[in-house]
Amino acid sequence: MKRITGSPNALLLSLENALNVRVSAFASLGTTSISLQWVWSKWSDRGRWKVHPNKTRLIDFRSPVHLERRREEQSNDSDKRSGRPETFDLLGFTHFWGKTRKGNWAVVRKTMKSRLARSIQKIEQWCRSNRHMSIEEQWKKLCEKVRGHYSYYGITGNALSLRKFLYQVHRSWRRWLNRRNRKRNFTWEKFYIFLKRYSLPTPKIVRSVFKGKR
Numbered sequence: 001m002k003r004i005t006g007s008p009n010a011l012l013l014s015l016e017n018a019l020n021v022r023v024s025a026f027a028s029l030g031t032t033s034i035s036l037q038w039v040w041s042k043w044s045d046r047g048r049w050k051v052h053p054n055k056t057r058l059i060d061f062r063s064p065v066h067l068e069r070r071r072e073e074q075s076n077d078s079d080k081r082s083g084r085p086e087t088f089d090l091l092g093f094t095h096f097w098g099k100t101r102k103g104n105w106a107v108v109r110k111t112m113k114s115r116l117a118r119s120i121q122k123i124e125q126w127c128r129s130n131r132h133m134s135i136e137e138q139w140k141k142l143c144e145k146v147r148g149h150y151s152y153y154g155i156t157g158n159a160l161s162l163r164k165f166l167y168q169v170h171r172s173w174r175r176w177l178n179r180r181n182r183k184r185n186f187t188w189e190k191f192y193i194f195l196k197r198y199s200l201p202t203p204k205i206v207r208s209v210f211k212g213k214r
Contacts, residue, residue, distance in 0.1 A: 089112050092111065092112055092115045092152070092153070093109040093110065093111065093112060093153075093155075093158075094109065094110050094111070094112050094113070095107055095108075095109050096108055096109075096110075098157070108157040109155060109156075109157055109158060110157065110158050110160065110161045111153050111158060111161035111162075111165075115153075116161060116164065116165060119149055119165060120165065120168040120169075120172070123142075123145065123168065123169050123172050124168075124172045126141075126145070127142075127172045127173050127175070127176040127177075128176050131176040131177065131179060131180055132180065135177075135198065138173070139198040139200075142169065142173065142200060143200060143201055145169075146165075146166065146169060146200050146201050147201050149162075149165060150162060150201065150203065150204050150206060151206055153165075154203070154204050154205050154206035154207065155205065155206070155207045155208070156205060156207070156208045158205075159203055159205065162203035162204075163203050165203075166200065166202070166203055169200060170191070170195070170200070174186060174188065174191045177191075
């Protein structure tokens, strides 16, 4: 019996070694979590793997439609499930169930709170350490950092987190530009005018889960 512990990357590696396939070849992030659930269910039923009680937990992440049907079928109130399905974090994203524009249930992803906070903190530290750098150089570096953030977290359904990140970048940049001298007169009104010339990249969805679908 094989016991699986550690990070999601370690789990992927263990799956690859056990199945002798490249699990990471499941391509997009959207199929990775689903594939892990399928492979885990198949092998756990055979007794091949056992979760570590202190490091791993299994959650019910079935569709809310399934849970609603089950609640309707159950007659005993004490056995009814309550609330929405749990969420889980994988590869920097929080996965949860949400509604599409057509009103259908779908797995939605957003940047993990801890990852978003860490990215914002790094921008804050960089703006503080490099506040005396020329405006042109600061602008170019920040554009690179913002684009790098979008290139990883820019997936379908995560636009709100991208906008939050950009707002915090603006906030940190203005704060430390305002502290370049003792006047502290670089107000938000002046900063908005400043952004017309030194605008940062707007949030962009780089990878779409609907790409290639008909």
